[in-house]
Amino acid sequence: MKTTRRQALGMVSATVGMGMGLGFGRIGFAQDKSKRVLTGHILGNSLAIHIPAIAALNEGLPALGYAPPKLTRIDSMQVMTQSIIGKSADLGEADISSTLQASLAGADLKVIGLVYANSSLVFVANSDKVKDFADLKKEGVIVAVNSKGDWMHAMLTGPLVKRGVDPEKVTIVEIGGSASRVQALLANRVQAVPVHIDQTPDILAKGNYKILLKPWEEYKLFIAECWLVSGTWLQNPENRRLAVDIQKATLTSFRKTNKDLGYFGNCYRKYSTIKGAAQMTDEQLKPVWELLSKTARAWPDDGNFKREQFKDLLPAYKSVGAFPKEPDLDRLIDTSITEQALKELG
Amino acid sequence: MTRAQRLFWNAAGIVLFLLAWEIVGRWLGSRIIAPPSGVAKEYLELLRAGTMLSELASSLRQMLVGFGFACAIGMPLGILMGRVKWIERIMTPWIGMMVVTSVAAMVPLFLLILGTGFAFRATIVFVASVWYIVITSYNGARGVDPGLVSVAKSFGATPLQTMVKVVLPAVYPYLIAGARIGLVHAIRAMVMAEMFVILGYGGLIHQTGMMADTEPLIGLLVTLMAVSVAATWLLRTVGNKVAPSYEQRVAGA
Amino acid sequence: MSTFPSRLVTPERLTQAASILGGLVIWELIASQYSAFILPPPSAVLKRLFDPAYDVKLVVALYGALQHMLVGFGLAVAVAVPLGIAMGRMPRLNAMLDPIVNALYAIPAVAFVPFLIIWFGLFFESRVALVFIMAFPDMLVVIVAGARDIKRNLFAVGRSFGASPLQVAWKIVLPAMLPFLMTAFRVGIARAINGMITAELFLAAVNLGAMMKTSARTFDSTSLLAIVVVVCLLGLAAQSLIAALEGRFLHWHHRR
Numbered sequence: 126m127k128t129t130r131r132q133a134l135g136m137v138s139a140t141v142g143m144g145m146g147l148g149f150g151r152i153g154f155a156q157d158k159s160k161r162v163l164t165g166h167i168l169g170n171s172l173a174i175h176i177p178a179i180a181a182l183n184e185g186l187p188a189l190g191y192a193p194p195k196l197t198r199i200d201s202m203q204v205m206t207q208s209i210i211g212k213s214a215d216l217g218e219a220d221i222s223s224t225l226q227a228s229l230a231g232a233d234l235k236v237i238g239l240v241y242a243n244s245s246l247v248f249v250a251n252s253d254k255v256k257d258f259a260d261l262k263k264e265g266v267i268v269a270v271n272s273k274g275d276w277m278h279a280m281l282t283g284p285l286v287k288r289g290v291d292p293e294k295v296t297i298v299e300i301g302g303s304a305s306r307v308q309a310l311l312a313n314r315v316q317a318v319p320v321h322i323d324q325t326p327d328i329l330a331k332g333n334y335k336i337l338l339k340p341w342e343e344y345k346l347f348i349a350e351c352w353l354v355s356g357t358w359l360q361n362p363e364n365r366r367l368a369v370d371i372q373k374a375t376l377t378s379f380r381k382t383n384k385d386l387g388y389f390g391n392c393y394r395k396y397s398t399i400k401g402a403a404q405m406t407d408e409q410l411k412p413v414w415e416l417l418s419k420t421a422r423a424w425p426d427d428g429n430f431k432r433e434q435f436k437d438l439l440p441a442y443k444s445v446g447a448f449p450k451e452p453d454l455d456r457l458i459d460t461s462i463t464e465q466a467l468k469e470l471g
Numbered sequence: 472m473t474r475a476q477r478l479f480w481n482a483a484g485i486v487l488f489l490l491a492w493e494i495v496g497r498w499l500g501s502r503i504i505a506p507p508s509g510v511a512k513e514y515l516e517l518l519r520a521g522t523m524l525s526e527l528a529s530s531l532r533q534m535l536v537g538f539g540f541a542c543a544i545g546m547p548l549g550i551l552m553g554r555v556k557w558i559e560r561i562m563t564p565w566i567g568m569m570v571v572t573s574v575a576a577m578v579p580l581f582l583l584i585l586g587t588g589f590a591f592r593a594t595i596v597f598v599a600s601v602w603y604i605v606i607t608s609y610n611g612a613r614g615v616d617p618g619l620v621s622v623a624k625s626f627g628a629t630p631l632q633t634m635v636k637v638v639l640p641a642v643y644p645y646l647i648a649g650a651r652i653g654l655v656h657a658i659r660a661m662v663m664a665e666m667f668v669i670l671g672y673g674g675l676i677h678q679t680g681m682m683a684d685t686e687p688l689i690g691l692l693v694t695l696m697a698v699s700v701a702a703t704w705l706l707r708t709v710g711n712k713v714a715p716s717y718e719q720r721v722a723g724a
Numbered sequence: 725m726s727t728f729p730s731r732l733v734t735p736e737r738l739t740q741a742a743s744i745l746g747g748l749v750i751w752e753l754i755a756s757q758y759s760a761f762i763l764p765p766p767s768a769v770l771k772r773l774f775d776p777a778y779d780v781k782l783v784v785a786l787y788g789a790l791q792h793m794l795v796g797f798g799l800a801v802a803v804a805v806p807l808g809i810a811m812g813r814m815p816r817l818n819a820m821l822d823p824i825v826n827a828l829y830a831i832p833a834v835a836f837v838p839f840l841i842i843w844f845g846l847f848f849e850s851r852v853a854l855v856f857i858m859a860f861p862d863m864l865v866v867i868v869a870g871a872r873d874i875k876r877n878l879f880a881v882g883r884s885f886g887a888s889p890l891q892v893a894w895k896i897v898l899p900a901m902l903p904f905l906m907t908a909f910r911v912g913i914a915r916a917i918n919g920m921i922t923a924e925l926f927l928a929a930v931n932l933g934a935m936m937k938t939s940a941r942t943f944d945s946t947s948l949l950a951i952v953v954v955v956c957l958l959g960l961a962a963q964s965l966i967a968a969l970e971g972r973f974l975h976w977h978h979r980r
Binding site: 203210223226227231267273274296298299446 | 760841842846928929940942944
């Protein structure tokens, strides 16, 4: 009987201990910058377009005196936004579309800058089943996106409407990150998916596939991913300082990338999640770098973070999200962080 | 049937199953269902790559916290319900409702409230397992021989003494059984929640499921099966080891 | 299940009703401290459930959801009952199948979703299949145990009274099996409803699953909770229905 009593006590104390660990784990911030560990949620896959921003977190922040950040990969964009609302991390690599909806619903969120401007996402289709946009509504054709109502869903809807295809008739499923989408297309579980431009050579080489839609031919600029924090988090001066430093690191990384293919190549080999990235040469990466840096201007030296740009894209976001009322961009978008970072960088 | 005979038929069933699977697998191809021979080969690869085991370890850690809370709260609550009339009456309708409510339906809500971190996954596991632990402990406590309790009382035992010396030993096997049932539900909930948010081991299953060939997917499921079987076995064995006298006393009663 | 008006209001039921009411009041008080977005109060959930526009959507979704739930559950019953009785009555068959059933049962059903997508696609067939694999093993376990417990001498007694095998099955085996079958159905229907909503969330989102995903997207936790309540009520209703059937059937069987 003694065993049980001791055992029971042990169980209770262990549980309480775990509970305290849970509770106190979050109050971990120190005054000392070098001890501050940023917890960030980044998307499941990092492709060419993400690389400068991801490198900024991993290398730029430590260069500014911070501890290396703790980054967790979250595959689904919908879940990403929810995880920041649930305060699972300081910073999220979030999707504008679901962020707008959350903010409208009353979530206390702030967008502090862009992960990248424009988009490197193209829609690739299985040419055996899909010849043009009208084929997308055929029976047995399934289009996969990351999450329903996210920006890539929005990005597809505009061109569909423009070509007279009713988006409601297209079967859309959500399967998460681009690596899963590539797999699903190759396994013929779905017939059209949005993937990043640097994922396409591999897909096109594997069979009868074609690029159905290039967003830069459809949109002037498509803003897709942003750095997201919660409003209360940003009110803390220490956190605000960290946010400015994140932007400084990101802008510095953008500038280095635009100037130097070598820097981009190094970062790509280190941080890209694509298979065989570590073996890629600068020469192989040059076309993608040129496209994104020069043609698409995906990494603007000044961050290119302005409220007006979001306004131009509102119709697209609205086409996939049931917006209960007009989105309040002033409430969600905080440009002061990027402005401060620009001022400090000069 | 003797033990040897049963083992023989067990083995025969497993061999026939694997054989049928191998034939079907070879016939339909690994895109539809990979044969066991192919899975075995791939399994070594999965073990070597390490992602499977590291994801599993971190997922199980989070699950165990939720499950630990479920035991720590569910067991005393169940016993109290079985022994104290008004607690029983207050709790019964809630437990009836919670048990029929699908945990999957609660996932989107908890996701909104708790985010994706540790708190989210531990809570889902807790909610999925605690009611089964409560019900089993409750059934055990309710069935305690009233004769034994009145004997203890007539010898002047305090309510606390009665609880520790009479009720707990009698309920013990039920607590272990409740933990076992709860654990099955905890593992289910863990995988379900993780598949929904595409994180951890469940997320790995989701991502692997998108691949063209099914060997790695079956490999992941086999590991999950092994974990589940091993965990219930462990709980049963440890439960019996810790208090064999309880088991005997109840068996003798 | 012959409930008389006098037994409708018992002290037990009163405390239970008070418990639920009290719980709701406490919840309402706590919820009033938070935004509806984080913790919706029960009053808001009730309001949503009594909103006619919402109810129309809900009924349509429920109608769609019940289809794959009932087909899946029906298939599970059709396979689990004969197989369970056979396994319970034939020790060798049981010894052969038991390890396999246990091993497959140890894998969470939802982990089979990728396979269901490969085999049955993303729509109705796949949803039925998920309901089936969630309800089937739980029922099988109960039925095997029930069938094994029927005393062998029951059959002998019947035959010694000159009953035909059919009469033995109808008059002796069925009544002996009934409690276990009903338990199996009760367990099975709860799992089937669980499978119903799981399928709609994990395969292509439709019906209630689609409503939940839309609500999650617009961060409408009140609607999310309303659907959880509906699923819970559906579960309770299904349980009572089976309990009522059991009472009716036993009653009728005895009278014959």
